[in-house]
Amino acid sequence: MIQKKVCMLGGFAVGKTSLVARFVHSMFSDKYLTTVGVKIDKKIVKVGETDVTLVLWDIYGQDDFQKVRMSYLKGSSGYLLVVDGTRKATLDMARDLLAAAEQEMGKVPFILVLNKSDLTESWELDEAELGRLEAEGWRLVRTSAKTGAAVEETFLELARRMVSS
Amino acid sequence: MTDSPAEQPLPEASSEGNSPTADDGLEELRQLVVGPVREQIQALSESLEDPGRQARSVSRVLPEAIALRSRDAALSEAIAPSVEKSIGTLVRRNPKPIADALFPVMGPAIRKAIAHALASMVESLNRTLEHSLSFKALRWRIEGWRTGKSFSEVVLVHTLLYRVEQLFLIHRDSGLVIHHLTAPSVAALDADMVSGMLTAIRDFARDSFRVGEDESYEALKLTGLDVWIEQGPHAILAAVVRGHAPAEFRHVLESAVESVHLQFAEGLEKFDGDTRGLEPAGAIIEGCFEARYAESTGRSSLPGARLFFAAIAAGLLIAGFFWIRDRVRWNRYLERIRAEPGIVVVSTGKEGGQHVVTGLRDPLASDPASLIQGTGLAADDVRGRWELYQALNPTFVRRRAEKLLRPPASVKLGLDGRTLSVAGVAPDVWIADSRKVAILLPGVEAYQDRDLESADWLDLKAGVDSLSVRFVKGSTHPVPGQQATLEKIFEYARRLDERTDPRGRQVLLHIFGHTDSEGSPDRNLPLSRARAEWMRDLLAARNYRHLQTATEGLGSSSPLTSGTGEEINQLNRRVSFRVEAVGTPR
Numbered sequence: 001m002i003q004k005k006v007c008m009l010g011g012f013a014v015g016k017t018s019l020v021a022r023f024v025h026s027m028f029s030d031k032y033l034t035t036v037g038v039k040i041d042k043k044i045v046k047v048g049e050t051d052v053t054l055v056l057w058d059i060y061g062q063d064d065f066q067k068v069r070m071s072y073l074k075g076s077s078g079y080l081l082v083v084d085g086t087r088k089a090t091l092d093m094a095r096d097l098l099a100a101a102e103q104e105m106g107k108v109p110f111i112l113v114l115n116k117s118d119l120t121e122s123w124e125l126d127e128a129e130l131g132r133l134e135a136e137g138w139r140l141v142r143t144s145a146k147t148g149a150a151v152e153e154t155f156l157e158l159a160r161r162m163v164s165s
Numbered sequence: 166m167t168d169s170p171a172e173q174p175l176p177e178a179s180s181e182g183n184s185p186t187a188d189d190g191l192e193e194l195r196q197l198v199v200g201p202v203r204e205q206i207q208a209l210s211e212s213l214e215d216p217g218r219q220a221r222s223v224s225r226v227l228p229e230a231i232a233l234r235s236r237d238a239a240l241s242e243a244i245a246p247s248v249e250k251s252i253g254t255l256v257r258r259n260p261k262p263i264a265d266a267l268f269p270v271m272g273p274a275i276r277k278a279i280a281h282a283l284a285s286m287v288e289s290l291n292r293t294l295e296h297s298l299s300f301k302a303l304r305w306r307i308e309g310w311r312t313g314k315s316f317s318e319v320v321l322v323h324t325l326l327y328r329v330e331q332l333f334l335i336h337r338d339s340g341l342v343i344h345h346l347t348a349p350s351v352a353a354l355d356a357d358m359v360s361g362m363l364t365a366i367r368d369f370a371r372d373s374f375r376v377g378e379d380e381s382y383e384a385l386k387l388t389g390l391d392v393w394i395e396q397g398p399h400a401i402l403a404a405v406v407r408g409h410a411p412a413e414f415r416h417v418l419e420s421a422v423e424s425v426h427l428q429f430a431e432g433l434e435k436f437d438g439d440t441r442g443l444e445p446a447g448a449i450i451e452g453c454f455e456a457r458y459a460e461s462t463g464r465s466s467l468p469g470a471r472l473f474f475a476a477i478a479a480g481l482l483i484a485g486f487f488w489i490r491d492r493v494r495w496n497r498y499l500e501r502i503r504a505e506p507g508i509v510v511v512s513t514g515k516e517g518g519q520h521v522v523t524g525l526r527d528p529l530a531s532d533p534a535s536l537i538q539g540t541g542l543a544a545d546d547v548r549g550r551w552e553l554y555q556a557l558n559p560t561f562v563r564r565r566a567e568k569l570l571r572p573p574a575s576v577k578l579g580l581d582g583r584t585l586s587v588a589g590v591a592p593d594v595w596i597a598d599s600r601k602v603a604i605l606l607p608g609v610e611a612y613q614d615r616d617l618e619s620a621d622w623l624d625l626k627a628g629v630d631s632l633s634v635r636f637v638k639g640s641t642h643p644v645p646g647q648q649a650t651l652e653k654i655f656e657y658a659r660r661l662d663e664r665t666d667p668r669g670r671q672v673l674l675h676i677f678g679h680t681d682s683e684g685s686p687d688r689n690l691p692l693s694r695a696r697a698e699w700m701r702d703l704l705a706a707r708n709y710r711h712l713q714t715a716t717e718g719l720g721s722s723s724p725l726t727s728g729t730g731e732e733i734n735q736l737n738r739r740v741s742f743r744v745e746a747v748g749t750p751r
Contacts, residue, residue, distance in 0.1 A: 001439075001440050001441075002438050002439045002440075003341045003342070003357065003438040003439075003440070004341075004437075004438045005339040005340060005341055005361070005438070025355070025358075026358075027354070027355055027358050027359075036362075036365060036366055036369045037369065038362075038365045038369075039362075040340075040357075040358045040361035040362045040365060041358065042355065042357050042358050052438075053357055053438075055339075055340070055341060055357050055358070055360075055361045057340075057361065057365065069368065069369070069372055071368040071371070071372055072365060072368060074338045074339065074368075075336065075337075075338030075339025075340060075341070076339065077339070077437065077438060
């Protein structure tokens with residue numbers, strides 16, 4: 001059996017929790033997020049013939065990343081870096097979080113998740129900047145926790161990259 | 166094989182053999198120099214191409230070759246698939262040899278497993294039995310009913326000192342679960358998430374309270390549940406313990422963590438979420454499952470003893486119930502027969518399982534045996550020993566009098582104190598007999614029949630009253646044809662002569678002479694007197710011994726029928742009779 005620890009990182013209210021809520025197996029209530037600062041969920045995906053258990057550490061988002069407990073990131077095999085597409089500041093936050101994480105843990109596969117893709121009217125992210133990130137080798141996915149668009153695929157892609165890395 | 170140096174000269178030799186520039190001398194020289202080698206090579210080559218010879222030569226070195234590589238896992242891995250396949254084929258084709266070969270191994274293993282299963286079953290049964298017959302158990306049953314848990318669960322909670330319910334071997338950095346074991350009958354949680362959360366909480370606690378990274382032991386304490394955490398360099402062993410394990414349990418965890426790190430050092434260090442290769446670690450941590458129960462070991466004889474005493478108590482309770490019930494029924498019966506008139510209970514007791522009652526019984530009282538019905542006792546349960554006696558209470562005296570005297574319907578018996586009184590009308594015979602007998606009745610001291618009239622006497626009187634003899638007008642000669650009437654008068658006279666009145670007084674027969682209303686009283690009165698005297702003389706002629714008579718002439722003053730006419734006059738010319746008792750009663 002293969003398991004991978006995956007951290008869900010992102011600023012406050014970017015939709016990490018609702019992003020996974022419909023797609024994961026959960027046994028803890030959301031109150032852990034505000035008390036302990038993390039909530040563990042589980043998602044099993046199939047990579048080829050192998051079942052890969054993703055143990056998702058949904059880390060409580062704060063807009064001051066200094067407060068994020070870096071000890072929670074230890075042993076992660078990958079990240080989902082979640083950004084609220086309607087709040088530009090959350091992208092900067094994500095960038096800072098990733099830098100902090102990589103400083104702590106080294107480089108591991110990650111996917112930048114641009115959430116709330118259904119709210120196109122209030123979209124704030126600059127496409128040029130996103131293009132630059134992609135050019136840097138970042139993988140960008142647009143998702144909507146509301147419609148569920150691309151969520152499953154994102155998990156699967158991250159699993160695939162973690163297993164092959 | 167193709168890399169073997171022995172093969173290299175072969176193509177060289179053959180290419181030279183094909184050279185068109187070779188001469189005989191050179192050929193000879195070559196023959197001399199390389200001939201034997203060539204033959205050898207030829208032979209070797211043939212042997213290599215002949216599978217039979219090859220097999221033979223390999224078979225000579227195979228055992229040594231295998232022995233040489235036996236310490237190397239590569240050989241085992243290489244032949245494992247073939248061996249697997251062979252065994253599979255063998256089992257499909259004929260499983261018996263395999264079964265025979267495995268039997269000595271499997272037999273004890275199965276026996277051990279069964280013995281283990283039985284032992285734990287007996288242990289839990291003992292525990293349940295031990296607690297199923299006590300006040301504590303009653304309380305626990307109520308608790309179970311209240312909380313919706315089964316009785317055995319409640320017993321377990323209360324008697325458990327501690328029990329290791331779950332073991333998690335967790336990768337220290339990632340919090341990923343390497344191994345998760347649960348004790349029997351413990352609901353398994355999702356180990357992946359629990360393990361992650363456990364790690365997170367541990368990190369959280371350490372960060373929050375600034376505990377050093379190498380703080381060697383930790384525990385999470387909840388009500389009734391502890392999580393013991395033993396930390397190694399790469400893996401953490403977390404034991405979920407219900408109840409409170411002793412401090413020594415820490416050593417068990419420590420040595421398990423040490424063993425795991427010793428045996429799987431490399432696997433743990435390079436752990437990337439793939440648990441393959443780490444499965445045997447489960448066998449090591451399994452040794453940490455422990456359980457202790459209160460009041461169970463060393464007192465194993467107690468449940469039996471308790472059961473025995475409980476059985477005795479239950480027996481006594483049942484016997485007591487039946488005894489009390491029998492007692493209640495017996496008392497009910499005794500009360501009933503004591504209340505019955507004419508029955509006197511002298512003593513009660515028990516003989517051979519039967520109730521015995523002795524006493525006195527009036528023959529006229531109810532049958533004591535008939536009073537059993539309705540008390541709950543069976544007829545067989547009671548033996549009565551009754552002596553007959555005569556009860557002197559008024560009911561029985563009267564009942565006995567009635568039985569003995571058999572009074573006619575016209576007679577009423579009465580009892581006033583010890584005096585039996587009779588009233589009404591009865592034949593002389595009954596009156597006479599009763600007088601003799603009544604006084605002999607137990608409980609009767611006096612007999613009173615003053616209000617009793619003699620039916621015979623009344624008949625006699627009435628008969629006499631109805632007699633009359635008619636006379637010829639103006640004379641003392643009776644009208645002819647009255648012989649039968651006269652006979653009847655004589656018969657009555659005879660009966661009167663033979664008796665007294667019921668009180669023993671003498672009988673006086675009045676004879677009244679009458680005339681019709683014609684004629685003057687001066688004539689009629691003497692005529693009527695003469696008629697009465699005629700009748701008296703007629704009776705006197707018959708010589709009655711005791712009968713006394715009195716005559717009186719009433720003239721026409723007391724006619725039988727009033728009116729006029731010869732027919733009526735004829736009826737009134739007569740003598741009539743009346744009986745009177747005279748003198749003092751005897």
